[in-house]
Amino acid sequence: MSEKRHQVEKLATGIPGFDHISDGGLPKNRTTLVSGSAGSAKTVFGSQFLVEGIKRGEGGVFVTFEEEADDIRSNLLSLGWDIDRLERENKWAFVDASPCSTTWTSSPAIMISARFLPAYSTRCAR
Ligand SMILES: Nc1ncnc2c1ncn2[C@@H]1O[C@H](COP(=O)(O)OP(=O)(O)O)[C@@H](O)[C@H]1O
Ligand SMILES: [Mg+2]
Known part of the structure; x- marks a missing residue:
């Protein structure tokens, strides 16, 4: 299986420090x-x-x-x-x-x- 298949799509929060430590933001289309x-x-x-x-x-x-x-x-x-x-x-x-x-x-x-x-x-x- 490709690595891409395991990647969770992220939604950037726009908060630079958070997006950095969370590797791109919050999981998209999920409740956090x-x-x-x-x-x-x-x-x-x-x-x-x-x-x-x-x-x-x-x-x-x-x-x-x-x-x-x-x-x-x-x-x-x-x-x-x-x-x-x-x-x-x-x-x-x-x-x-x-x-x-x-x-x-x-x-x-x-x-x-x-x-x-x-x-x-x-x-x-x-
Ligand atoms: N308008 C403001 N000016 C300065 N500090 C603030 C202001 N609003 C919130 N804070 C401070 O930011 C921190 C986080 O506040 P807040 O997000 O309301 O906390 P929570 O929702 O987790 O209870 C707290 O230490 C609070 O005192
Ligand atoms: Mg609050």
Whole structure:
């Protein structure tokens, strides 16, 4: 069997150090679980993954179960990522499933996601 047959196709995250140590990025078309203690950079990693995908012409969906989308927007803005602008440009969508979201079952974000997720996004962080 050729060596190529054993190769897993990778999706570059756009995060230079990570793509280097992971030999090209994350396995393409698979689900990857990023785990770690609080403050270990799971949210920053997921956000940078989406931002870098957007720079490459992909769409990004961020599903939040923990923090409210507004808190994430403010925090990422202070890191130089203007998520509000990306949302207005229809490049980034939040699905807010956070416990503080009292209307999440009827939230427009959830309804949008049903159409948006399969049709548009190639990157998803949650
Ligand atoms: N806007 C910011 N400015 C400076 N440091 C930040 C900012 N947001 C997060 N951090 C720091 O980056 C690290 C990773 O944060 P985060 O990705 O939110 O962690 P996790 O999601 O794993 O709990 C933490 O040490 C946090 O304090
Ligand atoms: Mg987090």
